[in-house]
Amino acid sequence: MEEENDKNPETTVAPALISVHPTHKFVSAAVGSDLRVFNLQESCVVTLADESGGHKDSIRAIRYSANGQLFVSAGDDKLVKIWATDSWRCIYSVASEKRVSAVGISNDGMFVCFADKFGVMYVVDIEDHNVEDGVTVIKKGVPILSHYCSIITRLEFSPDGRFIVSSDRDFKIRVTVFPKNPVNGAHEIQSFCLGHTEFVSCLTFVGSQKYPLGLLVSGSGDSTVRLWDHTSGSLLDTCYVGAQAEFLPSDGKEEDILPAVTDLCATPDGSLVAVAIQSLPGLMLLRCNQSSKTLSVAKVVSIPGETFIPTSIGAASSAPVLWMVMGASGLHVSESASLARVRGISGFSTSASESLDLETLVLEDAEIPGGELLLQTLQGKLSIGKEAFSAAAEAVKTAMRNLLIKKQYSAERREFRKRGRNDMKGKQ
Amino acid sequence: MMEHEANANPSHSKTTGLPRKRFYRARAHSNPLSDSHFPIPVSPSQVDYSVHYPQLFPSPDKFDGSKSIEFADVGCGFGGLLISLSTVFPESLMIGMELRDKVTEYVKERILALRASNPGQYENISVVRTNSMKYIPNYFEKGQLTKMFFLFPDPHFKEKNHRRRVINLHLLDEYAYVLREGGIIYTMTDVEELGVWMNSCLKGHPLFEAVTKEELEADPVVKLLSTATEEGQKWRMLNLVPWNSGPSCPFGQEGGGAKKDGNGEGKELVEFSLHFPPLEHLPPFP
Ligand SMILES: C[S@@+](CC[C@H](N)C(=O)[O-])C[C@H]1O[C@@H](n2cnc3c(N)ncnc32)[C@H](O)[C@@H]1O
Numbered sequence: 001m002e003e004e005n006d007k008n009p010e011t012t013v014a015p016a017l018i019s020v021h022p023t024h025k026f027v028s029a030a031v032g033s034d035l036r037v038f039n040l041q042e043s044c045v046v047t048l049a050d051e052s053g054g055h056k057d058s059i060r061a062i063r064y065s066a067n068g069q070l071f072v073s074a075g076d077d078k079l080v081k082i083w084a085t086d087s088w089r090c091i092y093s094v095a096s097e098k099r100v101s102a103v104g105i106s107n108d109g110m111f112v113c114f115a116d117k118f119g120v121m122y123v124v125d126i127e128d129h130n131v132e133d134g135v136t137v138i139k140k141g142v143p144i145l146s147h148y149c150s151i152i153t154r155l156e157f158s159p160d161g162r163f164i165v166s167s168d169r170d171f172k173i174r175v176t177v178f179p180k181n182p183v184n185g186a187h188e189i190q191s192f193c194l195g196h197t198e199f200v201s202c203l204t205f206v207g208s209q210k211y212p213l214g215l216l217v218s219g220s221g222d223s224t225v226r227l228w229d230h231t232s233g234s235l236l237d238t239c240y241v242g243a244q245a246e247f248l249p250s251d252g253k254e255e256d257i258l259p260a261v262t263d264l265c266a267t268p269d270g271s272l273v274a275v276a277i278q279s280l281p282g283l284m285l286l287r288c289n290q291s292s293k294t295l296s297v298a299k300v301v302s303i304p305g306e307t308f309i310p311t312s313i314g315a316a317s318s319a320p321v322l323w324m325v326m327g328a329s330g331l332h333v334s335e336s337a338s339l340a341r342v343r344g345i346s347g348f349s350t351s352a353s354e355s356l357d358l359e360t361l362v363l364e365d366a367e368i369p370g371g372e373l374l375l376q377t378l379q380g381k382l383s384i385g386k387e388a389f390s391a392a393a394e395a396v397k398t399a400m401r402n403l404l405i406k407k408q409y410s411a412e413r414r415e416f417r418k419r420g421r422n423d424m425k426g427k428q
Numbered sequence: 429m430m431e432h433e434a435n436a437n438p439s440h441s442k443t444t445g446l447p448r449k450r451f452y453r454a455r456a457h458s459n460p461l462s463d464s465h466f467p468i469p470v471s472p473s474q475v476d477y478s479v480h481y482p483q484l485f486p487s488p489d490k491f492d493g494s495k496s497i498e499f500a501d502v503g504c505g506f507g508g509l510l511i512s513l514s515t516v517f518p519e520s521l522m523i524g525m526e527l528r529d530k531v532t533e534y535v536k537e538r539i540l541a542l543r544a545s546n547p548g549q550y551e552n553i554s555v556v557r558t559n560s561m562k563y564i565p566n567y568f569e570k571g572q573l574t575k576m577f578f579l580f581p582d583p584h585f586k587e588k589n590h591r592r593r594v595i596n597l598h599l600l601d602e603y604a605y606v607l608r609e610g611g612i613i614y615t616m617t618d619v620e621e622l623g624v625w626m627n628s629c630l631k632g633h634p635l636f637e638a639v640t641k642e643e644l645e646a647d648p649v650v651k652l653l654s655t656a657t658e659e660g661q662k663w664r665m666l667n668l669v670p671w672n673s674g675p676s677c678p679f680g681q682e683g684g685g686a687k688k689d690g691n692g693e694g695k696e697l698v699e700f701s702l703h704f705p706p707l708e709h710l711p712p713f714p
Contacts (some may be wrong), residue, residue, distance in 0.1 A: 118591075120598075146598035148561045170562060171470070176601075185597070187635055189605040192565040194471035233570070 013395045014058035014076070015262075015311035016327030016340045018378075022068045024316035026085065027370070029378040030059035031340045032329025035073055037088065038377045040370050045377045048083070050090040051136055055079060058329055061114075065105040070126075072112055074100035080114045080141070082126060094124050094139045104155030104164060111182055113164060114141060115152030121145045121166060123182045144186045145176055153200055158230060159207040159214040163190055165230060167200035173218055175230045191233030198222035202263050206270025211290045217273055219261030225275055225286060227295045236293040241275055241284055244297050263310065268317040269350045272298065276310040276324070278397055283310060283324065283345065285360065301345060303362050307389045308343060311396055320349035321369060322360075325378070328395045339392045342378045344368050466529075466557050472569045480554035481521060483543075497521045497568065500606075501577040502560045502594060507535035509579060510553045511542065512652055517552075520574075523567070524555040532557035561594060568606040575649070576603055576613050578626075583619045595626040597633060604635035612639065616653060 017030040026046065028037045033055040037046035048054065057076035064071050064085070074080040076099045082092035098116035105112050112124045122141030150168040157164055157178065164178040164186060173193035176186045198221030206227075207214030216230040223242025228235055242259050263276040266288070273295070275284040282302040286295050310324035327340030346367075347360040365375060376382055469475045475497075477485040484495070499517070501509050504524025513522055526532045535555040542550040558567070584592045595615060603613060613636070617623045630636050644650055 143598075145601060148599065150562065172565065174565075185634070187601045187604065187633060189570075189601055191570065192471075192605075194566060197470060 013328050013330040013398065014060060015396045016325045016329070016338075017059065017062050017312040018314045018323050018325040018342070019062045019064055019071075019312075020314040020316045020323050021064050021085065022066060022317050024319035024321070024369075025068065026064075026071075027314075027323055027342075027374065027378065028062055028064075028071065029325055029340060029342065030062050030073060030075075031327055031380065032058050032338045033075075033077065034329075034338070034380075035059060035062070036378050036380070037071075038370055038374045040374070043370055043373065045373070046088050048088050048090070049134075050081065051134070052090070052093065055081070060099070060101055061103040063103055063105060065109045066107050067109055070105060070109055070112075072103045072105060072114075074103050074114055076100075080112065080124070082112055082124075089134070090136050092124070092126060092139050093136050094122075094141050096122065096141060102152050102155045102166075104157055106164075106178065107157050107159075107161040113144075113155050115155055115166065117151050119147035119150045119152055119168065121147075121152060121155065121164075121186075123186075125183055142183045144182055144184075145174075147172065147174065154203045156203040156205060156216075158216075159205050159212060163230065165203055165216060167203050167218060169199035171196045171198060171200060171220070171222075173200055173203070173216070173228070173230075175216075175233065191230060193218065193226075193228040193230060193233050193235070195226055195235045195238070196220040196222050196224065198258070198260070201261055204264040204266050204273065206266045206273065206288050206290060208269045208271070208290065211270070214270065215288075215290060215293065217264055217266065217288070217295070219264050219275060221258070221260040223258040223260065223277075225261055225264065225273070225295060227288065227293060229293075237295045239286055239295040239297065241277060241286075241297070244284070244300075263313045265313045265315050265322060267315070267320075267349055271350055272348065274313055274315075274322050274345075274348065276313050279309060279393070281307050281309050283313070283322075299360070301360055301362065303343065306341075306386065307393065308341060309393050309396075310343075315348055319369075321346055321363075322348035326389070326392060327379075328392045330395070338380070339384060339388050340379045341384050341389070342368070342375060468558065468563050469566050472565075472567055472572070475567055477521075480523065480556070481551060483548075483551040484521075495521060496572055497523050498573060499523070499575045499577070500525060500560075500564075500568070500573055501579070503527070503578065503581050504535065504555060505531060505580070507538055507553075507555060509577060509653075510535070510555070511538070511550070513649075514550050514553045516648060516652060518549075520552060522553050524553070525558050525560045525564075525567075526555060527557070527559055529557055561592075561599060564602050564606055570605055571608040573606050574608055574611045576607060576611070578613065578615045579653070580617055581615075581622070583617070583622045585621070590625075593622070593625065595629055597629050600629060600633045600636065604633070612647075612649075614649065614653065 014032055019028045025041045026037055026039055028035065035048060035054060037048065039046050055073065055075060055077050059073050060075035062073045069085055071083040071085050072080060078096045078099055080094040080096060080100055080103065081090045083089065084091045096114065096116050098118050100114050101117050102115040103112065110127045112126055113121055115121045120143045123144050124139050124141050147166060147168040150170040152166050152168050154167045155164060162178065163175050165173060165175050167173045175190040175193065177188040177190055179186060193216065196218065200218050200220050202219040204217050205214040206217055216228040217225060218228065219225050223240065225239045225241055226235060227237040241261060259278045259280065261275055262278055265274045266272065270288055270290060273286040273288050275286060277284060282300060284300050285298045287298040288295050308326050310326050313322060313324045315322045322345040324343045325340055329338035344363040345360050346363055368374060372382065476488050478488045498520045499513065499522035501522065501524040504510060504526050507524055510522055510524050524535055526535065532555055539550055539553055539555065578594055581594045584590060615626045
């Protein structure tokens with residue numbers, strides 16, 4: 001059973017997260033229990049108003065609602081906090097029985113979903129939304145679906161709002177009809193997207209005016225990014241990203257042979273998907289062709305100057321900047337207990353994907369929107385020592401492994417993984 | 429030849445050639461939530477039918493999807509039900525799903541022995557070792573199954589272990605997904621508390637409705653169920669039909685209101701107790 005072991009220091013290492021407001025008003029970063037928000041529009045630090053004093057343990061999931069009015073943060077302290085972004089006050093607090101691993105917000109902003117480490121997804125009705133002054137309203141979640149005892153890694157609503165998609169560490173992606181009245185349960189499964197051979201770590205939708213239903217993109221510990229028709233569950237294309245980039249020298253462990261995909265972010269028109277990969281110092285950009293339903297590697301963006309392996313990435317729909325954070329909390333390095341380094345890439349947009357030469361550019365610290373004040377806010381400090389980077393990379397790797405990969409492999413599973421790798425070579 | 433091999437094997441009965449149950453004793457209960465270490469097909473299209481039904485699918489490449497598994501016996505135990513169903517529905521492919529390794533091996537041996545001594549028969553049944561609570565969608569496509577059996581599932585009495593029960597509100601979502609419209613779930617138990625539990629889960633699930641008494645009486649499976657299974661004394665059964673889970677489903681339109689506005693008016697669950705036949709009337713067990 002996935003009993004949580006609080007004493008194991010490695011499992012308490014939490015990767016740093018980043019999330020960007022849909023109209024590029026704010027950028028948020030979570031490092032351990034610390035939530036940091038910067039106001040890009042007014043170039044100032046946001047002070048959070050939370051009478052309960054913020055999160056008490058590592059934050060595992062953050063996100064903005066589609067209209068940007070809400071922000072949700074949740075994690076190991078078993079609390080889901082729902083913030084109003086106009087005042088940055090915590091308007092709702094939801095207690096979970098278990099640690100929270102993923103959050104989602106319905107496209108209309110009326111429901112917040114969260115998943116716990118036992119694979120149960122809960123829904124919170126926030127329709128009333130009538131915010132009384134200064135009081136955090138306590139809400140309860142209602143369990144509405146379950147991945148049997150498999151950690152749910154991500155929750156994502158389809159662009160048309162019809163489906164809630166949940167991925168887990170048992171290689172599964174479940175597409176469920178999101179009912180009008182979800183508190184009565186989400187029982188109707190539309191499809192399962194099956195094909196990954198390791199944990200599914202991240203999901204995103206690609207869509208455009210021409211393809212309003214969108215297609216689903218998933219990243220996995222099997223070192224692939226896959227494109228799905230989520231309505232039927234059929235696998236449209238597989239991109240073997242692990243075979244196509246120069247990774248940091250591996251220490252010979254199995255995990256390094258197949259570096260896991262850790263995060264995905266698509267441009268608003270879905271023509272470009274940025275991929276963060278464990279042990280890739282930089283970022284991979286995939287071109288997504290929605291009419292031919294294919295994914296292909298467009299470019300590997302390397303980041304000069306430092307060993308920067310993003311742990312989380314994000315972008316607004318209104319600005320062509322891809323935001324990245326590398327970091328972790330609970331580190332056992334002398335310098336400090338947590339580390340976060342924020343970087344940006346410009347040219348992450350539609351036009352970039354159409355031109356043959358992608359004009360993406362890694363931004364210097366001075367060029368970052370928000371400048372030094374933003375870096376100071378989100379990173380906690382301006383400059384970060386080199387040795388801290390490698391410590392963070394290792395720590396995050398260990399944390400991912402402990403959280404997601406099964407403790408032991410049987411002989412058959414090992415064979416299977418090997419075969420997976422051979423198949424991969426065959427495709428190249 | 430098979431006979432000879434069987435006789436040389438001390439784990440098989442000398443007289444029947446069938447495997448002896450006592451050599452396949454295993455732990456009585458296993459924890460379905462613990463992590464598993466057996467191979468799992470990545471998706472239903474990867475289930476190798478030539479391994480399970482070699483006479484019908486001589487080579488793995490020949491599988492064209494023309495015929496797929498229709499019945500699943502979840503937690504099949506020693507396989508008694510599969511064996512009885514095999515000859516009643518000779519045209520349907522069936523599979524038993526069992527968590528315990530040794531029990532699965534026993535059922536495999538038992539089927540092989542039956543095939544050897546009854547040429548042409550028992551070619552439509554097989555068994556797989558798996559955790560049905562985790563991997564049902566890896567074995568069956570949407571709407572593939574016509575019948576699912578849950579006979580005498582482990583009761584898991586303690587409140588905190590209720591989530592280990594194979595019938596619960598959330599797992600029913602997956603069963604409704606793999607069942608075709610009009611497909612049937614058969615459950616049976618001799619533990620009253622569990623019977624009430626399974627009943628209330630099915631009743632509370634918007635994609636299932638009760639089978640009518642008439643349908644029940646006309647169902648050959650119901651007759652068979654009173655004799656085929658190997659555990660229990662008296663039993664109680666429920667019998668329900670899932671609805672279509674397509675876009676036309678009323679649940680989808682009403683946005684999950686089925687439960688709120690009086691779930692399925694007029695659809696009373698069929699629930700009754702029967703007495704099990706005396707043990708000597710059970711089919712011979714090796
Ligand atoms: C009490 S026995 C009933 C056996 C058989 N159905 C009968 O009626 O005789 C329950 C069986 O379910 C199996 N089982 C329990 N949980 C399971 C799971 N998650 N997946 C597959 N089999 C399971 C157990 O190993 C056991 O053999």
